Amino acid sequence: MTDTIVFTRGVPPTEAFPTRQLAECFTAALEGDTAVVLQYGQQQGYLPLRQELAKEYRVSEAEVLVGNGSLHLQDLLAAHLIRPGAVVFTEQPSYDRAITTFRRRGARVVGIPLESDGISVQHLEAALKKDVPAFLYLVPDFQNPAGATLSRQKRQRVVELANQYGFWVLEDIPYRKLRFQGEEHPLLREFDASRIVTLSSFSKLLSPGLRVGFMLAPAELIKAVTKLEEDTVLSPVLPSQAAVAEFIRRGWLQPNIDKLKALYRPRxxxxxxxxxxHLPGAQAFIPDGGFFVSVILPEAARTENLMGRAKDQGLVLTPGGPFFADPHDGQPVPSARFLRLPFCAVTPEQIEEGVRRLASLL
Amino acid sequence: MTDTIVFTRGVPPTEAFPTRQLAECFTAALEGDTAVVLQYGQQQGYLPLRQELAKEYRVSEAEVLVGNGSLHLQDLLAAHLIRPGAVVFTEQPSYDRAITTFRRRGARVVGIPLESDGISVQHLEAALKKDVPAFLYLVPDFQNPAGATLSRQKRQRVVELANQYGFWVLEDIPYRKLRFQGEEHPLLREFDASRIVTLSSFSKLLSPGLRVGFMLAPAELIKAVTKLEEDTVLSPVLPSQAAVAEFIRRGWLQPNIDKLKALYRPRxxxxxxxxxxHLPGAQAFIPDGGFFVSVILPEAARTENLMGRAKDQGLVLTPGGPFFADPHDGQPVPSARFLRLPFCAVTPEQIEEGVRRLASLL
Structure with a gap:
């Protein structure tokens, strides 16, 4: 068994795409609403999709922005919120592309240690004594890259701190609906939405190629980010947004999520x-859902050139370094021992063999 | 006849969209190439579309980037090329959103007067004695907003100056294929492509809602802008790019362009x-194609509150101011007397009546 096993990308497998249904929805959208879907406009996102999202999250349409993928909305939001000299807090580790985006937009990005029940509130409070960030970026459910889920108590406390110190919290929830066990916690916005921006997308629930992401936030903030989006891209790509709206309207989304969970649960x-x-000495985060298990290898593990040695054994791994921002307390971070292990696009057999290969290298 | 007549937006009318054909192409693209079209990836744009464009413009695939509309590519290119203190030259007047984009990305934007055969080379040479711009932005065919087309001789001279002084030229050609009379001039890149970035899109040839724009440039520049695009949006929206590729592959593009020309020519x-x-005293630019006629009203024309007075008569006009950058020579610009008159989305009857109303206000 020398086939290459890829433990790198947090992508859905091709068999997860509802291709035939999506094609029907594209046709229905183009023919049913030609004058809107094929024209310029809808800068805040395709209205029927904004209406569906407003209904689901119990907000007004003015509090919803749909754009070309949630990463672009994150970039525009960062451009709007980050002023020269600004600091942004993230979990440590955090989503590598979020760290890159915030730095490119001019922020110093400071990581607050992540625990098995989410960000360390103790460390967050200590960091807030030094700096009030423009925003705190969190992936509260089945975190990317670590897999941790923020506890209910900590959610409440983070919202209190945001109101007390006056910073925004970005809760990025692309994996939230892919829960394999346990009870869902409330969204941060359910405690108090005044300082919360919720980001999500249909990449993990339908298809990433559609690039349909959305943002929920107070109307004033949505207005400012929409203006910046219009200046940047003129209008969002409308056919894929309209196809998603049609998919939801037909009642096909929840059955598709159920199908995905049935596919991913064995993985x-x-x-x-x-x-x-195979890795009994490692500190493992086994999540209740999402795309990622992660491990921090024991201090004694051989990590020199681990990516290269793994590749020689037909195992592709992602280096841990890019998931780490600047530590808030100057302490060293275990980036060389951190491994993200995405499981959705690999079969149970590949998973078993891949982790066995990994263990043999340590 | 008190129906409102809208002379503002450079948009195609709904009847111009090949809706049924596009729907077929979406279905074929999704079902024919599911694993690519619905997945992350193709950061430089959907490969079969890049191949079609490479073939048409006789460049390599490495010299083609397809993104979410040409405005976004323009924004990313500006982010890459504009360094602190940079100057950008445009025609005067120029596309308002381009001026806004270059300013937002940090440039001082300097306008070089436009003549009926394109940018004034004399003024350009004078301006180059003072500043060498990061780039010169041109709409050489049926210019937005004025309608002027750059002559063959001037094209050659602009390319020579770009090479001599070392600045990029952005030739933005969304209207080029909509020529109603006369002979096409060569693209600037046909004289010497080493300093040329060509931007265009399918917004005017198929549908703006698709947001499929592209850039042709030397491979190194394409690589740098693609990296920035990946950091910003991860992947482009693929179904609409794949639908356009399918539309071209089926041989449907040129017949569609012919159909559009038949629709627009009477307008x-x-x-x-x-x-x-109706406006015999105005200096009119009547183009050989594209979307826009423009006029500079006589100095004696009553322009105070012209937009407001027109609106009262059921005529919606665009103010001229935003089309003007900083004048290179400090001379006043005729922005209050400049009017862009888009004709594609209005019928011949509306055009006749709208210009009659305009004339009555002066």
């Missing part, structure tokens, strides 16, 4: 079991 | 005739 179980079996 | 004739008939 999630296989990854949890393989990590427990 | 173009009506606008030219109406301007000559």
């Amino acid at each position: 999630w179980e296989a990854m949890g079991n393989a990590v427990r079996r | 173009w004739e009506a606008m030219g005739n109406a301007v000559r008939r």
Whole structure:
């Protein structure tokens, strides 16, 4: 068994795409609303999709912006909120592209340690004594890259701190609906939405190629980011937004999510079991959903050139470094020992064999 | 006849969209290339579309980037090329959103007077004695907003100056294929492509809602802008790019362009005739194609609150101011007397009546 096994990308497998249904929805959208879908306009996003999202999240249409993928909305939001000298806080580790975006837009990005129940509130409070960030970026459910989920108590406390110190919280929830076990916690915005921006997308629920992401926030903030989006791209790409609206209207979204969970659950179980079996000395985060298990290898593990040695064994891994921002307390971070292990696009057999290969290298 | 007549937006009318054909192309693209079209990836644009464009413009695939509309590519290119303190030259007047984009990305934007055969080379040479711009932005065919087309001789001279002084030229050609009379001039890149970036899109040839724009440039520049695009949006929206590729592959693009020209030609004739008939004292630019006629009203014309007075008469006009950058020589610009008159989305009857109303206000 020398096939290459890829533990790198947090992407859905091709068999997860509802291709035939999406094609029907594109046709219905183009023919049903030609004058809007094929024209310039709808800068805040395709109105029927904004209406669906407003209904689901119990906000007004003025509080919803739909754009060309949530990363672009994150970039525009960063451009709007980050002023020269600004600091942004993230979990440590955090989504590598978010860290890159915030730095490119001019912020110093400071990482607050992540625990198995989410960001360390103790460290967050200590960091707030030094700097009040423009915003705190969180992936509260099945975090990318670590897999951790923020506890209910910590959610409430983060919202209190945001109101007390006056910073925004970005809750990025692309994996939230892919829960394999346990109870859902409330969104941060459900405690108090006044300082919360919620980001999500249909990349993990339908298809990433559609690039349909959305943002929920107070109307004034949505207005400012929409203006910047219009200046940058004129209008969003409308056919894919209209196809998603049609998909939801037909009642096809929840059945599709159920289908995805049935596909991913055995992979999630296989990854949890393989990590427990083959990497007993590692500190493992086994999430209740999402795309990622992660491990911090034991201090004694051989990590020199681990990516290269793994590749020689037909195992592709992602280096941990890019997931780490500047540590808030100057302490060293375990980036060389951190491994993200995405399980959705690999079969249970590949998972078992891949983790076995990894263990043999340490 | 008190129906409102809108002379503001350079948009195609709904009847111009090949809706049924596009729907077929979306379905074929999704079902024919699912694993690519619905996935992350193709950061430089959907490969089969890049191949079609490479073939048409006789460049390599490495010299083609396809993104979410040409304005976004322009924004990313500006982010890459504009360094602190940079100057950008445009025609005067120029596309308002381009001026805004270059300013937002940090440039001082300097306008070089436009003549009926394109940018004034004399003024350009004078301006180059003072500043060498990061780039010169041109709409050489049926210019937005004025309608002027750059002569063959001037094209050659601009390319020589770009090479001599070392600045980039952005030739933005969204209207080029909509020529109603006369002979096409060569693209600037046909004289010497080493300092040329060509921008265009399918917004005027198929549909703006698709947001499929492209850039042709030396491979190194394409690589740098693609990196920035990936950091900003991760991947472009692929279904619409794949639908356009399919549309071209089926041989449907040129017949669609012919159909558009048949639709627009009577409107173009009506606008030219109406301007000559009703605004005899104005300096008119009657183009050989594209979307826009423009006029500079006589100095004696009453322009105080012209937009407001026109609106009261059921005529919606665009103010001229935003089309003007900083004058290179400090001379006043005729922005209050400049009017862009888009003719594609209005019928010949509306055109005749709208220009008649305009004339009555002066």
